[in-house]
Amino acid sequence: MVTRVREELTAIRSSSEYISSVGTAVLPFGYTISTNNGITKLPNPESELIEFYQKHKQTQPLYYFDNKLYFMESANNGNILVYVELSIPRLEQSLQQLLEPYKDSGASLVNDALSHVVSIQPNSFMWKNISTYFDDERDNLNPSIVPHVEHENYLITRIAVSSLGLTLYTYLNQDEITDPINQFNYWLVILTFLSLAIVVLFGFSLNWMIHKPLKRLTDLFNRVEADNLIRSSRPQQDSEFNYLYRNFDKMMDKLRQSIQENYEQKIALQYSEMKQMQSQINPHFLYNSFFNLYMICKSGDMESAALMAQKLGGYYQFITRNGKDEVTLEEEYQHALDYCEIQSIRFANRITVEIAELEGEFALRNVPRLIVQPLVENAFEHAFDNGTRRGVVRISARCTEHILHIKVEDDGQYLTDDRLQELQVWLAASDKSVEKTGLINVHRRIRLKYGEESGVVVSRSESGGMKAELWIDFKGGANQDVQNADCG
Structure with missing residues (x-):
């Protein structure tokens, strides 16, 4: 046993x-x-x-x-x-392993008499006062407190083992708990700011390396769309966009060359048409002029015959002159006046021509030849033809800043609405294959030289006939030498 x-x-x-x-x-x-x-x-x-x-x-x-x-x-x-x-040593070893990561810490198993049954890393001041920290009944309900001991904050916890009549007390220096968290927060803040700095730098680098070159390239295309054929200002640093800029410059060079060639071809074509128009003498007008001169001579009015011969000579000298493509507005205006006087004799003074005098320095401005007389010729040929009724042709010119405005209107009755609309359609499509009349020819030449804002506009006059208006913008088109000129 x-x-x-x-x-x-x-x-x-x-x-x-x-x-x-x-x-x-x-x-x-x-x-x-x-x-x-x-x-x-x-x-x-x-x-x-x-x-x-x-x-x-x-x-x-x-x-x-x-x-x-x-x-x-x-x-x-x-x-x-x-x-x-x-085994108290073995229990102390277990508690030691529990608090091993913390230096300023301790643990103790205490009985009801507050005798330390098992203690590790004892802090005499801490253990002498540990019971006082939980004296208040309100604190007795709280398993942990944070007193201020010897200029340090400690986290003290209490776990009661009622079945054994023991209480486990532990204390930890709060700084040892919070330092890793504070250190983590410190590095978190640093990494956050570092990340923000990286994001900002990345944003600036994207803006500098991609956004700005793209925006510059977009602006260049917008300028090209606005007919501003400029070369690109390539970025100094080497980047993938240099390839785009080089090809953009090549495209601009080719486009500029194509436009120049097309412009020169149009100029040559218009010059050819003007020369052809100069060389073409209306046989009907020539026949009527000589017939009228014959009748004047036969009547014995030598003064009128001399005037008629003088005007005819001046008229044909002007249109057959091949030396200059431009004349002063005063000379062009005088040529139209000579044509009017010849037609007045032809129509036996039934047609009254009212011509406003040129005023100011703009009379000396150079304009293309044969731009006013075709407008006057159109009025005589289509407004009165060979009728017997009396009529009026009014010619005026004015200049404001860089705009020249010449107006020719009549009170003829032969212009139908269909004919007027047909002329307006032809003028709107003057760059296409349409009937080449003197009016259309003037319109094309003016627009080619001075741009889209210039040209001929036809409408019905207040007196019921046709009103043909010639507009020239000296700052437009290829006429760059007069951009800053004053119209006087």
Whole structure:
């Protein structure tokens, strides 16, 4: 029987590393059996432990005696006592592992008498005052507090083990807990600002390397769309956009060359048409002029015959002159006046010509030849033809700033709405293949030289005939040499 008890006690001792020894006392027989001392007769070293248990018997089985920790229970009306001694070093080692990461920390298992059963890294000041931190009942409900101890903040926690009558207290320097968090927050802030700086630098680099070159290229295309054929200003740094800029410049050079060639071809064509128009003498007008001169001579009016011959000579000299492509507005105006006087003789003075005088310095401005007379010729040929009714032709010219406006209107009755609309359509499509009349020819030449804002406009006059208006913008088109001139 004794051997079996010893084997059981040994088995209990070997079951856990937290058990130092196991023993039992059979008080009626006066013997104790333990794993450390074997079978001994009372009194022996266990006698004081048995006496302590009998005097301080409590509801919890855990007893702290002689700096040792025991689990003790009695049976058979207190005649048999069983005790298990716990290994305090092993418990301290476990607590040490729990608080190992923290230097300024400690832990203690405390009984109800506030005796430190197991303590590690004790801070005497901390443990002397630890009970006072939880004296208030309100604090007793709180498992942790943060007192200010010796200029430091500590986190103190309390966990009660009611079944054993023990309380586990731990304390940690709050700085050791918060320092890693503060350090993490510090690096988080630095990395955040660093990331923002990288994002900003990346944004600036995108703006400098991609957005600005693209915007510059877009602006160049917008200028080209507005007929401003300029070369690109390539960025100084080497980038992928240099290829686009080089090809843009090549495209502009080719486009400029094509426009120049097309312009020169149009100029040559218009010059050819003007020369052809100069060389073409209306046989009907020539026949009527000589017939009228013959009738005047036959009537004996030598003064009128001389005037008629003079006007005819001046008229044909002007239109057949091949030396200059431009004349002064005064000369062009006089040529139209000579034509009017010849036609007045032809129509037996039934047609009244009202010509406003040229005023100011703009009379000396150079204009293309044969731009006014075709407008006057159109009025005589289509407004009056060979009718017998009287009529009026009005010619006026004015200049404001850089705009020249010449107006020729009549009160003829032969212009139908269909004919007027047909002329307007022809003028609108003057760059296409349409009938080449003197009016259309003037319109094309003016627009080619001075741009789209210049040209001939026809409408019905207030007196019911046709009103032909010639507009010249000296700042437009290819006429760059007169851009800043004043019209006087």
